Amino acid sequence: MSQSTANHTVIRQAAQWLALWHSGSMTDADMLRLADWRAAKPEHEHAWRQAELLAQKLTHIPPQLGMPVLDRAISRRDFIKPLALLLVTMPTGMLAYRYAPWREWAADYRTATGERRELVLADGSRVMLNTASAINVVFTDQQRELRLLAGEILIQTAPDPHPVHRPFIVQTAEGRLRALGTHFNVRQQDAWTQLAVLEGAVEATPAAAKQHASVITAGRQSSLTEHEVHAATNLDEKRTAWADGILYVDKMRLDEFVAELGRYRPGVLRCEADVAHLEVSGVFQLNDTDRILAALQNTLPVQLHWRTRYWVTVAYRA
Incomplete structure (x- = not known):
């Protein structure tokens, strides 16, 4: 088996384990088997962690892959298909460069x-x-x-x-x-x-x-x-204030601000189109993104819709 084939096999296994984990039907025996699988090889543990991370960050991948996973109740089969597709069959070019999992997992x-x-x-x-x-x-x-x-x-x-x-x-x-x-x-x-x-x-x-x-x-x-x-x-x-944990913005469009803030926050952070044009100015401490989001409600005609702790939409306040 080639190294590439072996990598793809491990990634598919990680996707399947993660699907079972989120299915609600995982048994004690399954938990033990998963623990054994993760401990068997370092690449298994890397694959597991990256699958978890990508499941939380589907806002950054093509909607046709991400939305079926997080936008509705899902079965194990529904979950495996888009996640495994994402992890294994990324296109060539920059997208592959950015998301090729083994490059980042094995980074120094x-x-x-x-x-x-x-x-x-x-x-x-x-x-x-x-x-x-x-x-x-x-x-x-x-x-x-x-x-x-x-x-x-x-x-x-x-x-x-x-x-x-x-x-x-x-x-x-x-x-x-x-x-x-x-x-x-x-x-x-x-x-x-x-x-x-x-x-x-x-x-x-x-x-x-x-x-x-x-x-x-x-x-x-x-x-x-x-x-x-x-x-x-x-x-x-x-521009480099991030090194001190600070984000400075001056009349930045709200959709651009939300995208920038989303870099520092796990999960999905979205901005509705009807408020995208609003402008944001200020100095923000990046160690508390919840507080930054709360401040938006106090200064702009917007409200936050929390689907989960990790899925937030900034929308117009009626």
């Missing part, structure tokens, strides 16, 4: 939804991981490389202690970012990379157009696709 470092984590690398560089982020760290005699698999990171590079200087590289789905003695922020989006440079400079090189590299200097920000580096603009200094 990762954070859960709502978690932030600071790392000190072997060369003394510091990396802060934002919510739901994952990176691999690959240091060789030739270069220092971070591979951003998901989410967002804030990097403060340190002088290389190696006898021969090694460039500091961040690799994303869209290309390569080379630090030029710098402090910078990188966020992986659906089909593009966001770059914000606080100090020094960063050379950005698109994966499919390496001749179009651009240097983004301190106080500037840009975005990167596989084919181009967009023109730099002035840096929004509050």
Whole structure:
């Protein structure tokens, strides 16, 4: 059996176990069998945890997969089909890059939804991981490389202690970012990379157009696709406030605000179309998303509909 086939088999097994778990018909014997299965191999436990996570975050996947799972009473059979399809048969391209489960499960470092984590690398560089982020760290005699698999990171590079200087590289789905003695922020989006440079400079090189590299200097920000580096603009200094657990917004559309807040909150957070245009301004503490949602009701003509603790809709207040 190939490694790919083995991985898919484990993922399908995890989906089936999760379906049984949520079916309400799990027996004591089933619980013991599940415990044995999870303990049998590390990849079983990884698969189980990721299946649980994806079941909570179906707001981020195609509606035709997610809605049948969470929008009605379901049977075990109903649950397995969309979840197994999601876990095993993701399309190619960026969606596969972002959701390929083994990349993130096996990442050197990762954070859960709502978690932030600071790392000190072997060369003394510091990396802060934002919510739901994952990176691999690959240091060789030739270069220092971070591979951003998901989410967002804030990097403060340190002088290389190696006898021969090694460039500091961040690799994303869209290309390569080379630090030029710098402090910078990188966020992986659906089909593009966001770059914000606080100090020094960063050379950005698109994966499919390496001749179009651009240097983004301190106080500037840009975005990167596989084919181009967009023109730099002035840096929004509050862009990296997430590292301190703070979200600053100024006249942000409500639907955009809800999407941003949803990054820090497990489950489904939705905004109805008839209130999407409303604007939000303020300073919000990300460690209490319930409080932020409550504040919306106090400042805007909206109300919250709580289907469950993990399924909230922001709607017009009649």
